[in-house]
Amino acid sequence: MNERARLTTDISLSAQAGAEIFEDYERHYEEGLALVVEGIGARYGVS
Numbered sequence: 001m002n003e004r005a006r007l008t009t010d011i012s013l014s015a016q017a018g019a020e021i022f023e024d025y026e027r028h029y030e031e032g033l034a035l036v037v038e039g040i041g042a043r044y045g046v047s
Helices: 003-007 014-021 026-043
Strands: none
Touching: none
């Protein structure tokens, strides 16, 4: 068990999400940023 999972065992959802969120951080960051930018564009009609 990695350190993050060990420290969050009493918060099971956090422990489960931690590996998904923090593995391949660069890819997840880019995906998240694209979602935010696309959402802003959709909201304000910018393409």
